[in-house]
Amino acid sequence: MHAYRTHNCAGLDAGNVGETVRLSGWVHRKRDHGGVLFVDLRDHYGITQIVTDADSPALEVLDGLRAESVVTIDGTVKARAEGTANPNLPTGAIEVYARAVTVQSRAEELPLPVAGEQDYPEEIRLKYRFVDLRRESMHRNIMLRSQVIASLRRRMIEQGFNEFQTPILGASSPEGARDYLVPSRLHPGTFYALPQAPQMFKQLLMVAGFDRYFQIAPCFRDEDLRADRSPEFYQLDFEMSFVTQDDVFNAIEPVLAGVFAEFANGKSVTPAGEFPRIPYRESMLKYGTDKPDLRNPLIITDVSRHFEQSGFGLFEKIVGSGGVVRAIPAPGTAEKSRKFFDDMNDWARREGFAGLGYVTRKSGEFGGPIAKNHGPENMEKLYAELGLGADDGLFFAAGKEKDAVKLAGAARTRVGEELGLIEQGCFKFCWIVDFPMFEYDEEQKKVDFSHNPFSMPQGELEALESQDPLSILAWQYDIVCNGYELSSGAIRNHRPEIMYKAFEIAGYSQAEVDANFSGMIEAFKLGAPPHGGSAPGIDRIVMLLADEPNIREVIAFPLNQRAQDLMMGAPSPVSTRQLRDVHIRLAEPPKAAPTEAASAEG
Secondary structure (H helix, E strand, C coil), X not given: CCCXXXXXXXXXXXXXXXXXXXXXXXXXXXXXXXXXXXXXXECCCCEEEEEEECCCCHHHHHHCCCCCCEEEEEEEEEECCCCCCCCCCCCCCEEEEEEEEEEEECCCCCCCCCCCCCXXXXXXXXXXXXXXXXXXXXXHHHHHHHHHHHHHHHHHHHCCCEECCCCCCECCCCCCCCCCEEECCCCCCCEEECCCCCHHHHHHHHHCCCCEEEEEEEEECCCCCCCCCCCEEEEEEEEEECCCHHHHHHHHHHHHHHHHHHHCCCCEECCCCCCCEEEHHHHHHHHCCCCCCCCCCCCCEECHHHHCCCCCHHHHHHHHCCCEEEEEEECCCCCCCHHHHXXXXXXXXXXXXXXXXXXXXXXXXXXXXXXXXXCHHHHHHHHHHHCCCCCCEEEEXXXXXXXXXXXXXXXXXXXXXXXXXXXXXXXXXXXXXXXXXXXXXXXXXXXXXXXXXXXXXXXXXXXXXXXXXXXXXXXXXXXXXXXXXXXXXXXXXCCHHHHHHHHHHCCCCHHHHHHHCHHHHHHHCCCCCCEEEECCEHHHHHHHHCCCCCHHHHCCCCCCCCCCECCCCECCCCCHHHHHHCCCCCCCCCCCCCCHHHHHHC
């Protein structure tokens, strides 16, 4: 017999009754029924019920153990008594009568419970992550992640992609988020950077002639964290040669749609080949974001022209000074009280906006100061244009276009949630396309890249030389699912003369391009194919499939929101000798001056 087990804890059923078996695992929970002790024994695979009584020496040993102790059980498989079978367990028809028990490891008092799914402070969960991962939901999430990655890898290989690895220690780039830097011991005063993405290397693989590349790539960005963002993350990085934008879409849609369908647990998924393509400007107008959640049926409309001449002076003044008015419908709100609309206005103010205007309507009667001042006839025209009915309300976001877009997008989401309009049980994909190549930076007072500086401009060199830079579109795209951006991608600018011109428009000299991107620009001078790709985020994919609101719930050992590893104590101080090895002397940040209150208390 094996030293630890003949079966795992999900491997026994009625066909094993009468057999002598050995199981190993964790004591999940215990139930004492007056001289008869029931123990749920758990391992990676499942749970088996162990039973022992006064006739077995195992009773005293098991009774004295805390939950999560690790044991090996020798016993006999028995059928459960009539009426006590558990149909929810693969092993629910049987139990194992324990004749002997070996304690492999005794558990002390637990910092958090494993049995059950109680909410527990994240600080404790991350500090004792190895215990937290034993919980059913966390174990299921991490296994889902493993299965999703295996499926992605298989589907990419089936599409003709080859898996390659790119360097972790690379050069710092002046573009993008902050790098994580690694000091060099052999080259004093110089640093490596952990990759924010394998962008340049994967393009160089195309220049090297490998045609279709992918990898499950680790990436690192030293940026402020959110629920859907981690400083260390993984992406399905891929690149293709001799392709158009359509070719990229046709290659990756079956992979994503297939993986989501495989793990959707009954939810519908946008079929491959049917992902809507929404131009960036249209998305910003209709949805108030370039990450639209298409489960929300509400559409934002620009109604500025209705208020060019209006009795509602505030909107007339905003439109007259170059601002905009955007309308967000609130269907079927006739039975909502005035408080619903006022609460929405208060919410907008808490979000940092001036406020959210509104019109109420019940049985065709308009209400609210906007409707009163704009006039019923004008309101009828507006409602008719928007296709709204006699019992539909309306919200307004007004101001400078950038501010109005942001408020309208947030309000669309809020109204959709408050009114229960978000479609459930589905994954809705779309592509956002035709991003602007450049934008005007109000702080720097100059034209700069709006997204990815290495994208090919639509119209190529001719567009750069003849068009207003702010009118030039890029072969650039994002893929979005249920309001989450899964990745950005582009058809790359592979021609040096176009790259120099694009950077010149953004204020960079040819010498600066050569200095900052020497590896790529030199490669492009030696024969580069047209190429493009993208990099869907694996953590976000799993987060969506697991229906988790926080990305840390699908990462085995995540950092907290302050980028700390509470379990391993990272980041941590290092010794003076280690600092000397990499030629670094610490400059401690200046201590803050004591406040008046602190001084007074002292």
